[in-house]
Amino acid sequence: MTNNTDNLGHNFRGPVSTVIFDWAGTVLDFGCIAPVAAFCAAFAEEGVPISEAEAREPMGAAKREHLEMILAQPAVAERWQAHKGSVCTQADVDRLYAAFLRIDEVQCERYSALIPGALETIAALRSRDIAIGSTTGYPRSVMDGLMPLAKAQGYEPDHCVTVSDVKRGRPYPDMVLDNAIALGASDVRACVVVDDSPTGLVSARAAGMWAIGIIASGNEIGLSLAEWQALDEKAQDGHRQRARRALLEAGAHYTIDTIADLLPVIEAINGRLQAGEKP
Numbered sequence: 001m002t003n004n005t006d007n008l009g010h011n012f013r014g015p016v017s018t019v020i021f022d023w024a025g026t027v028l029d030f031g032c033i034a035p036v037a038a039f040c041a042a043f044a045e046e047g048v049p050i051s052e053a054e055a056r057e058p059m060g061a062a063k064r065e066h067l068e069m070i071l072a073q074p075a076v077a078e079r080w081q082a083h084k085g086s087v088c089t090q091a092d093v094d095r096l097y098a099a100f101l102r103i104d105e106v107q108c109e110r111y112s113a114l115i116p117g118a119l120e121t122i123a124a125l126r127s128r129d130i131a132i133g134s135t136t137g138y139p140r141s142v143m144d145g146l147m148p149l150a151k152a153q154g155y156e157p158d159h160c161v162t163v164s165d166v167k168r169g170r171p172y173p174d175m176v177l178d179n180a181i182a183l184g185a186s187d188v189r190a191c192v193v194v195d196d197s198p199t200g201l202v203s204a205r206a207a208g209m210w211a212i213g214i215i216a217s218g219n220e221i222g223l224s225l226a227e228w229q230a231l232d233e234k235a236q237d238g239h240r241q242r243a244r245r246a247l248l249e250a251g252a253h254y255t256i257d258t259i260a261d262l263l264p265v266i267e268a269i270n271g272r273l274q275a276g277e278k279p
Contacts, residue, residue: 014273016266017190019125019156020133020179020209022060023143024111025196025218027134027259028119028150031227032059032219033198034111035138038104039070042096048080049092052222059219060170060197062137062163063104064097070211071096103139112149115217116225117126117260119154124263132157135193135200140164159183170199173207180207189278192269194262196220198250205251210269210279215239218255220246253279 025032039055054076058069070076071088080088122132130242134157136143138269142164150156159182166174180191193204196218214227215221216236220243228236244255254265 006012008134012187012189012273012278013276015128015270016130016191016192016210018131018133018183018185019192019194019262020135020181020204021259021268022195022197022200022214023136023138023146023150024248025114025133025212026194027155028114028153029108029111029226030113030115030152030217031071031221031223032056032217033224034107035059035063035066035104035106036219036222037107037111038100038170039067041107042067042075042099042104043070043114045099046080046083046092048076048083048107050076056219056222059198060137060195062169063100063139063142064093065169066137066145067093067096067100070172071177101139104142108142108147112146112153114153114155115151115258117258121259121262122155125266126268130266131159131183131185133176133183134205135170135179135195136160136162137169137197138162170197171202171206173203176203176207176209182250183217189273192266194259198246201247201250201252205279208279211250211252211254212262212265213250213252214258215243215247215255217259 021027036052036055040050044048054073058066140162156176159179161175161178163169168174176193185191189210191209192211195213201211201213208234221239229255247255
């Protein structure tokens, strides 16, 4: 991280000083399975099953807001009213959210494995004096259980901001800006956000940061590592094209399969910064 005040404002030329990672689907939980399983189970307890696609659609939002967005989907709202005899109320959302938190505690432990290459990539970033930040749509109560599981595997970011810690979650820039301030970034242009959700990438662009979308291990594809590896190249490419399109539309400057592919992109961004480009 540079302390040279000449390298600020219009004269900023890099290098990258801070990388801010999402959690599920980006650093751990290949396929972003845990929250989806918890959402589906919470709705099943209410007698209103939802599909995986319905559970995944709002991914990246704060989890209570995520529930409300699921309930706002016309097909889900119709099934809810048919089963319950009335529209969903805030009391229903409270009950669903409490169930989600209870179930997700178990699912996070079940799906807490780091994505292959994560530790090596983090170590390489640290060797370049790059600070490691993180954001999540999980509340602090969930992260209090998940962070020790990640630490036991060797991953501990320098700073973690949850949706409980800020006034506004994604797609607003609050969480990534909190990281930039806490980690002492000299300029938002020195910050790179790595996220598998479109809303996370929108938040990066809103903050004036570089945005890198995760394809293979992320929510847009939503397959476990074993399921992804079982696909042939043609099938993988079909999934990639669809996911890449969604992430680019959300504002990604780059897309990569997984965190293991990050380092060449950091070097490319450093080159662009040196040339005077900005996000």
